[in-house]
Amino acid sequence: MKKAELIEIMLYNTALEHSAIVQYLHHVFLIRDEEITAEIEKIARQEMRHMKWFAQKAVQLGGIAKLNRIEEEINIGGPTMDDMLKKNVRAEEKAVEIYTKQLDSVKDDSVLKLLERVIKDEEQHKHEFSELLDKISQGKEIREEREKPNKEIVNLVNKLLKEEYRILLSYLHSFFHSKDWEYKDIAMDLAIESMVHMGELGEKLRDMGEIPDLSMPQLEEGVSVEDYILEEEGAQKDYLKSIEKVKDPELIKLLEWINSHEQYHRHRLVEFLNRMKRFSVGKP
Numbered sequence: 001m002k003k004a005e006l007i008e009i010m011l012y013n014t015a016l017e018h019s020a021i022v023q024y025l026h027h028v029f030l031i032r033d034e035e036i037t038a039e040i041e042k043i044a045r046q047e048m049r050h051m052k053w054f055a056q057k058a059v060q061l062g063g064i065a066k067l068n069r070i071e072e073e074i075n076i077g078g079p080t081m082d083d084m085l086k087k088n089v090r091a092e093e094k095a096v097e098i099y100t101k102q103l104d105s106v107k108d109d110s111v112l113k114l115l116e117r118v119i120k121d122e123e124q125h126k127h128e129f130s131e132l133l134d135k136i137s138q139g140k141e142i143r144e145e146r147e148k149p150n151k152e153i154v155n156l157v158n159k160l161l162k163e164e165y166r167i168l169l170s171y172l173h174s175f176f177h178s179k180d181w182e183y184k185d186i187a188m189d190l191a192i193e194s195m196v197h198m199g200e201l202g203e204k205l206r207d208m209g210e211i212p213d214l215s216m217p218q219l220e221e222g223v224s225v226e227d228y229i230l231e232e233e234g235a236q237k238d239y240l241k242s243i244e245k246v247k248d249p250e251l252i253k254l255l256e257w258i259n260s261h262e263q264y265h266r267h268r269l270v271e272f273l274n275r276m277k278r279f280s281v282g283k284p
Contacts, residue, residue: 001107007063009102010111013118016098017051019073020044020091026076027084036081036132040088043125049189050118057114085133092126110271117264124257149208155240158213159249160258161201163238163259166217167231168194168253173221174228183225186272190265197258204251225273232266235259251266 024044028037055065073094076192077087099119106112171191180183200214223231239259 001024001105003061004104006108006111007058007061009106010058010061011063011066011068013054013099013102014051014058015068015070016073016095017047017054017233018067018069019071021046021051022069023074023076023091024088026074027088030078031084033081036136036265039128040130043088043128046121046125049192050121053114053118057111060110082136082148083134085129085136089126089133091263092122092129095122096126110267113264113267116259120257120260124253127253149210153246153248153251154205154210155210156245157201157205157208158210160238160255161198161205162215162217163235164194164201165196165214166219167235168198169217170217170221170223170231170254171228173219174223181274182230186268190268193261193265197261200258204254204255225269225276229266229269229273232262232269235262236266 021044024040024047028041028044031037031040055067059065073091075091077084096119099115099122103112103115103119106115114152168191171194175184175187175191178187202214205212236259239255239262243252243255245260246255264271
């Protein structure tokens with residue numbers, strides 16, 4: 001595939017994500033249920049990150065970022081909430097179909113890693129929208145009776161949450177103190193994602209009837225890119241080990257989703273480090 005074709009794919013994906021954001025924001029404005037709108041708004045923010053990544057990749061490949069949208073892909077639905085949520089489920093299904101098909105034709109490793117990462121997110125979004133649709137369809141929240149949580153699992157989830165908190169603060173420190181703007185951008189992206197992970201793990205603890213441990217972690221300053229790569233490798237191992245110990249399918253799904261993020265974090269850091277080694281001497 002020629003570079004110009006690859007740029008066009010990235011720009012198409014940018015426009016597709018833009019269209020999803022517009023659709024979801026319409027629903028945020030139209031739906032009165034605050035719990036539902038909070039979930040949709042969270043997903044819209046994640047789609048905004050995808051849009052940014054695809055646009056950045058187009059620029060890295062030598063293209064020019066364009067912030068177009070695809071009007072026929074903006075399906076508002078309505079007037080009922082369930083109709084809107086069905087449209088959102090379909091939007092996520094279509095995104096997965098399109099990005100999965102692109103995997104067959106794209107050869108660029110960096111683009112492949114980006115597509116694989118975004119596909120994982122879109123699959124999670126479809127799951128989240130489907131859960132909201134179930135609640136609306138039944139006319140009430142689904143409240144499963146839960147057994148008293150296993151203390152070992154509670155401690156495990158709290159440990160993962162605290163690690164996300166620690167790395168979040170570390171990435172923010174790098175953002176505030178680095179003079180390299182590309183590195184600052186990556187550090188802020190990864191900090192935001194760590195905050196998302198904290199939120200998801202905290203909500204899981206709340207559902208267990210437990211209190212998240214948000215005690216102040218020890219902050220490491222002056223962490224190098226190489227050290228962050230090792231941190232992300234360690235995080236992947238921690239999540240894989242945790243998945244083996246867990247029986248709750250919803251918790252397993254959450255841990256697998258976060259682990260896919262850690263894999264992509266490592267990829268971004270390695271990619272950045274390789275560029276730095278080619279074009280400059282020293283560390284950011």
